[in-house]
Amino acid sequence: MGIVSPGFTGRRRSGTELPPGQYLTRDFPVLSAGPTPHIQPEHWEFSIATESGEVHKWDWPAFLKLPAEEITRDIHCVTRWSKLESEWKGVSLDTLFADVETSADFVMAHSYGGYTTNLPLDDLLDGQAWIAYEFEGDPLGAEHGGPARLLVPHLYFWKSAKWVRGLVLSDAEDLGFWETAGYHEYGDPWKEQRYAGD
Numbered sequence: 308m309g310i311v312s313p314g315f316t317g318r319r320r321s322g323t324e325l326p327p328g329q330y331l332t333r334d335f336p337v338l339s340a341g342p343t344p345h346i347q348p349e350h351w352e353f354s355i356a357t358e359s360g361e362v363h364k365w366d367w368p369a370f371l372k373l374p375a376e377e378i379t380r381d382i383h384c385v386t387r388w389s390k391l392e393s394e395w396k397g398v399s400l401d402t403l404f405a406d407v408e409t410s411a412d413f414v415m416a417h418s419y420g421g422y423t424t425n426l427p428l429d430d431l432l433d434g435q436a437w438i439a440y441e442f443e444g445d446p447l448g449a450e451h452g453g454p455a456r457l458l459v460p461h462l463y464f465w466k467s468a469k470w471v472r473g474l475v476l477s478d479a480e481d482l483g484f485w486e487t488a489g490y491h492e493y494g495d496p497w498k499e500q501r502y503a504g505d
């Protein structure tokens with residue numbers, strides 16, 4: 308893994324500026340491509356599968372025992388709304404990857420309900436991504452991806468898979484749900500990478 312992630316242009320201070328073409332919203336729109344799955348925490352499981360087939364799994368009690376972080380970040384939806392300084396609690400992907408041995412470059416995030424989205428592994432590490440389970444002090448509501456969702460705030464928000472159930476590592480890049488439908492494979496809001504070819 309490289310030291311500098313593609314598109315990672317440094318830590319911008321949260322809450323000070325909007326990426327090009329975005330407008331500010333104070334509410335929290337719900338964007339879901341299908342029905343909202345209602346996953347009871349006792350039935351929830353999260354896994355990381357490596358390119359060699361090794362699987363690391365956490366059930367809800369094991370997940371809650373991991374060290375959690377409070378996260379304040381701006382989020383940017385490709386439909387042009389941005390929300391500044393949204394507050395989350397979650398487990399860093401660095402924590403979840405601590406015992407995962409991999410040399411893969413790519414990740415497919417899989418959600419309950421079938422949604423998928425692809426990301427470079429480098430974009431999930433080094434304090435850039437979390438599995439979030441609280442929003443503004445409350446348990447994350449089902450419409451926003453509860454019990455837990457991926458949170459990757461430096462990329463367009465479609466990369467932050469709601470109802471996430473696992474990450475699959477791979478040496479080759481595959482495309483997820485929106486990426487297959489013509490959205491950008493990477494999705495950097497500061498470079499306005501909305502659609503394939505942007």
Ligand SMILES: Nc1nc2c(c(=O)[nH]1)N[C@H]1C(S)=C(S)[C@@H](COP(=O)(O)O)O[C@H]1N2
Nearest residue numbers: 336337338339340384418422451465468469
């Ligand atoms: N599983 C799943 N995750 C998803 C989506 C979805 O349809 N299904 N929509 C994505 C899109 S396009 C956006 S903008 C955000 C919206 O999150 P919100 O509904 O909490 O605002 O979730 C992303 N994650």
Ligand SMILES: [Mo]
Nearest residue numbers: 338384385465
């Ligand atoms: Mo979106």
